[in-house]
Amino acid sequence: MRMSTVFLRTLRDDPADAEVESHKLLVRAGFIRKVASGIYSWLPLGNRVLRRVEQIVRSEMDGAGAQEVILPIVQPLELWERSGRDKAYGPFLFRLQDRKEAAFCLSPTAEEVITTMVAAEYSSYRDLPVNLYQVNWKYRDELRPRFGLLRGREFLMKDAYSFDLDVEGLRVNYAAMYDAYARVFTRCGLTFRAVEGEAGEIGGDINHEFMAVAAVGEDDFVWCQSCEYAANVEVARRKSGVSAAHDxxxxxxxxxxxxxxxxxxxxxxxxxxxxxxxxxxxxxxxxxxxxxxxxxxxxxxxxxxxxxxxxxxxxxxxxxxxxxxxxxxxxxxxxxxxxxxxxxxxxxxxxxxxxxxxxxxxxxxxxxxxxxxxxxxxxxxxxxADLVTIVSGDPCPECDGTLSVDRGIEVGQVFQLGTKYSTALGAFYTDENGDQHPMVMGCYGIGISRVVAAVVEEHHDDRGISWPASVAPFDAHLVVLPGKADGADEVKRIADELYEGLKRAGVEVLYDDRDASPGVKFADADLLGMPVQLTIGAKGLARGVVEVKVRVGGDRSDLPISDDLVPILVEKLRVSASENGEVVW
RNA sequence: CGGGAUGUGGCGCAGUUUGGUUAGCGCGCAGCGUUCGGGACGCUGAGGCCCCGGGUUCAAAUCCCGGCAUCCCGACCA
Missing domain, CATH: 3.90.960.10 (YbaK/aminoacyl-tRNA synthetase-associated domain)
Structure with a gap:
C-alpha cells in the first residue's frame, strides 16, 4: 500500500492520557484513537494487526474442530436473569432499553445465548459433541478502564463453547483448546505461561489462564523453577513444612x-x-x-x-x-x-x-x-488451612523446587464449566436409554484486542514498535529516497518497480512514497514497526543494491538489484519469519 | 464509591494566582522558496463554542455555583 494514501497521522508526542508503552505507541503510530474512556477506534494499520491476530486464532480454532458462528452483541436481559448472571455482573453489565422499554444488555460473554441456541437445536446424544466459537466485540463497564487496550470497556474477544455428553468428552475438548491456545500465543510472538486460575464470575471447575509475561500486567502468577506447576497467585499453594497438629x-x-x-x-x-x-x-x-x-x-x-x-x-x-x-x-x-x-x-x-x-x-x-x-x-x-499468599522463594507443592512470582497480562482463559448453564438454561440431551442429561460444557476465551497490546508490550524499543512478522500490518516497509539530484526519477522508478513486483508476488508492502525527508521516513518506519525495512536511494543505487534493515536489532545488509530481486526477497521474507513471528534474516 | 489532578485549534502545552488590547508557543496542516540518507530551514497563511450551563462584573479562558468528561491514587493485611 502506498503510504501517501494510507489514513495515517503519526504523533511526535506521547498522548497525555497514556501510561503504558503499548498505549503510547499504538496511539503515536496511528493504530488506534480514543473515542471515550476505554473505547477506541481502530485505524487502518491497527485494523490490519487486529485482523491478523484474529486470523491466527481462527485458523487454530478451525484446526481444533471448532465451528465459527456470530452471536448477537445486544442480548435480552431476561436471559441473564435466568442464569442469575445479571446480578453476578451487576454494574459491570452495560444495560439498555429498546423503544418499548424492554431490557437488553451488551454482551460481556455469551454463555446464555449459545446454551439457549444449542438447547433449541440439539437434544440427542447423537448430536454431541459440538464446539462453537465467535469473534466479536464484548462489553464490560469497567470500574476503571486503563492502560489503553489492556483494560477497555469495549474489546474484541474470541469466545468458544463446547458441549459434551460427559466429563470425559469435556476433557478432550478442553485439552484440544488448551493446545490450540498455546499455538496461538506462540504464533503471536508472546512469551506466556498457562497457569491454574480462579473461576471468577463464570463459575466452574478446572481452568487455566494464559498469561503473557509483562511488568505492566495486572495479575500475579506463581510458577515453579523446576517443574510444570504454575498458578494464579490467588489459587497458588506451597508445600506445608509444618504439621498442623503440633501442640x-x-x-x-x-x-x-x-x-x-x-x-x-x-x-x-x-x-x-x-x-x-x-x-x-x-x-x-x-x-x-x-x-x-x-x-x-x-x-x-x-x-x-x-x-x-x-x-x-x-x-x-x-x-x-x-x-x-x-x-x-x-x-x-x-x-x-x-x-x-x-x-x-x-x-x-x-x-x-x-x-x-x-x-x-x-x-x-x-x-x-x-x-x-x-x-x-x-x-x-x-x-x-494454607492461607498465605505465595511469594518468590516459597517451596513448590508438587516437587522439591522453588516458586517464583511474576506479573502477567491475562490474554486467554479455558474453563471446564460443567453443567451450570446447561441445567439453568435447559440444554439437555437424551441418551441411548431415553434418559435426560444436562450437556457438559466448556468455555474458552481469547482477548484479541488485548493480545495486540500485549504484543506491543513485549515487542518495542525506544524508537517504536517492532511487530513479530506474524501479526505485523505489513510484511515489509519500503522506503524510497529519491532526493532532488539528476537520478531522482530513476530511483523512484526502481522503487516503484520493486513495490509492484513484491505486490504481484503476494507480499504485503507498505511503500513510503511520500514527499518527505529521509529522517521523517526512517523515524516513521521504526515507529510503525514493520519487521523488515527496505530502502532504495541514490546511495544504494550507486552500489547497485537495495538496503535491508531488520527492525528487531537493526541489522543491516544489502541485496543486489537484479531480475531475481523479487523472488529472492519473497523467499527471504518467507524463510525469515519463523513460527513465533521472529525474523531471522 | 472515596481522594487528587486536569479540561485552551488535530496533538503536546503556556496563559487562570492578581478579571482588562487582537488568546499565545512547539509539533502538525496549506502555499512559496531553499534543503534532501536518521524527525531540515525561511517566509506567508488557515484553523479556537478557551468542556457545558448558570451567576458576579462596565468587562470572564481567568472569580463564584452546578454539571459533564478525562487521567492518577485508593477502595484489603489490622
Whole structure:
C-alpha cells in the first residue's frame, strides 16, 4: 500500500492520557484513537494487526474442530436473569432499553445465548459433541478502564463453547483448546505461561489462564523453577513444612506480657519499635463469616490469601471487615487484634502458625501488643488451612523446587464449566436409554484486542514498535529516497518497480512514497514497526543494491538489484519469519 | 464509591494566582522558496463554542455555583 494514501497521522508526542508503552505507541503510530474512556477506534494499520491476530486464532480454532458462528452483541436481559448472571455482573453489565422499554444488555460473554441456541437445536446424544466459537466485540463497564487496550470497556474477544455428553468428552475438548491456545500465543510472538486460575464470575471447575509475561500486567502468577506447576497467585499453594497438629503449649515461655505500642497499628511499625523481625509477629485479620467474626492468622511477614480463606470456609461466605464492621464492634481494636479475642468464633490459621514458638500479637486493646502469646495455651485454632499468599522463594507443592512470582497480562482463559448453564438454561440431551442429561460444557476465551497490546508490550524499543512478522500490518516497509539530484526519477522508478513486483508476488508492502525527508521516513518506519525495512536511494543505487534493515536489532545488509530481486526477497521474507513471528534474516 | 489532578485549534502545552488590547508557543496542516540518507530551514497563511450551563462584573479562558468528561491514587493485611 502506498503510504501517501494510507489514513495515517503519526504523533511526535506521547498522548497525555497514556501510561503504558503499548498505549503510547499504538496511539503515536496511528493504530488506534480514543473515542471515550476505554473505547477506541481502530485505524487502518491497527485494523490490519487486529485482523491478523484474529486470523491466527481462527485458523487454530478451525484446526481444533471448532465451528465459527456470530452471536448477537445486544442480548435480552431476561436471559441473564435466568442464569442469575445479571446480578453476578451487576454494574459491570452495560444495560439498555429498546423503544418499548424492554431490557437488553451488551454482551460481556455469551454463555446464555449459545446454551439457549444449542438447547433449541440439539437434544440427542447423537448430536454431541459440538464446539462453537465467535469473534466479536464484548462489553464490560469497567470500574476503571486503563492502560489503553489492556483494560477497555469495549474489546474484541474470541469466545468458544463446547458441549459434551460427559466429563470425559469435556476433557478432550478442553485439552484440544488448551493446545490450540498455546499455538496461538506462540504464533503471536508472546512469551506466556498457562497457569491454574480462579473461576471468577463464570463459575466452574478446572481452568487455566494464559498469561503473557509483562511488568505492566495486572495479575500475579506463581510458577515453579523446576517443574510444570504454575498458578494464579490467588489459587497458588506451597508445600506445608509444618504439621498442623503440633501442640506448642509445652514449650517453656513466660506468661503474656503487655507492651505499650502507641500509634503503631501496622506490622512494620511494631516490628521496628520492638526491634524484632516482622515474622515474629502474628497477623490477625478480621473477617465477617456469614455474620460471625472470623480471624485469619498468618505470620506477620505474610499476607492472607482471601481466595484460600474462602475455600477453607466454604460454603460459608466471607468478607473482609470494613470500617463499618469495626464500628459495629467497638471492642475489637483495629490494628491491635490478637488471636485470643474472645468474640472470635471462627479462627483459621496457616500451618506455619503451628511452629512451636511464642508470638507477638495485638493485645485487643488500642495502642497495646502482647508478647509471649503461645498456641494451645493462650489461643486456639479451629481450622487449619494454607492461607498465605505465595511469594518468590516459597517451596513448590508438587516437587522439591522453588516458586517464583511474576506479573502477567491475562490474554486467554479455558474453563471446564460443567453443567451450570446447561441445567439453568435447559440444554439437555437424551441418551441411548431415553434418559435426560444436562450437556457438559466448556468455555474458552481469547482477548484479541488485548493480545495486540500485549504484543506491543513485549515487542518495542525506544524508537517504536517492532511487530513479530506474524501479526505485523505489513510484511515489509519500503522506503524510497529519491532526493532532488539528476537520478531522482530513476530511483523512484526502481522503487516503484520493486513495490509492484513484491505486490504481484503476494507480499504485503507498505511503500513510503511520500514527499518527505529521509529522517521523517526512517523515524516513521521504526515507529510503525514493520519487521523488515527496505530502502532504495541514490546511495544504494550507486552500489547497485537495495538496503535491508531488520527492525528487531537493526541489522543491516544489502541485496543486489537484479531480475531475481523479487523472488529472492519473497523467499527471504518467507524463510525469515519463523513460527513465533521472529525474523531471522 | 472515596481522594487528587486536569479540561485552551488535530496533538503536546503556556496563559487562570492578581478579571482588562487582537488568546499565545512547539509539533502538525496549506502555499512559496531553499534543503534532501536518521524527525531540515525561511517566509506567508488557515484553523479556537478557551468542556457545558448558570451567576458576579462596565468587562470572564481567568472569580463564584452546578454539571459533564478525562487521567492518577485508593477502595484489603489490622
Amino acid at each position: 506448642s503449649a509445652a514449650i517453656d515461655v513466660p506468661a503474656i506480657e503487655k507492651v505499650h505500642t502507641p500509634g503503631l497499628s501496622g506490622i512494620a511499625g511494631v516490628a521496628d519499635f520492638l526491634d524484632v523481625a516482622q515474622s515474629d509477629l502474628l497477623k490477625c485479620i478480621a473477617f465477617d463469616v456469614d455474620g460471625d467474626l472470623g480471624l485469619a492468622l498468618v505470620p506477620g511477614d505474610r499476607e492472607v490469601n482471601e481466595v484460600a480463606l474462602a475455600q477453607a470456609l466454604a460454603p460459608r461466605l466471607i468478607r473482609l471487615f470494613t470500617d463499618d464492621d469495626f464500628a459495629a464492634r467497638p471492642d475489637l481494636a483495629k490494628g491491635y487484634i490478637g488471636p485470643h479475642y474472645s468474640g472470635a468464633t471462627v479462627v483459621v490459621a496457616d500451618p506455619s502458625v503451628a511452629a512451636p514458638r511464642a508470638w507477638i500479637t495485638g493485645a485487643n486493646e488500642i495502642d497495646h501488643h502482647s508478647r509471649g502469646v503461645v498456641l494451645g495455651r493462650d489461643f486456639n485454632v479451629v481450622t487449619w
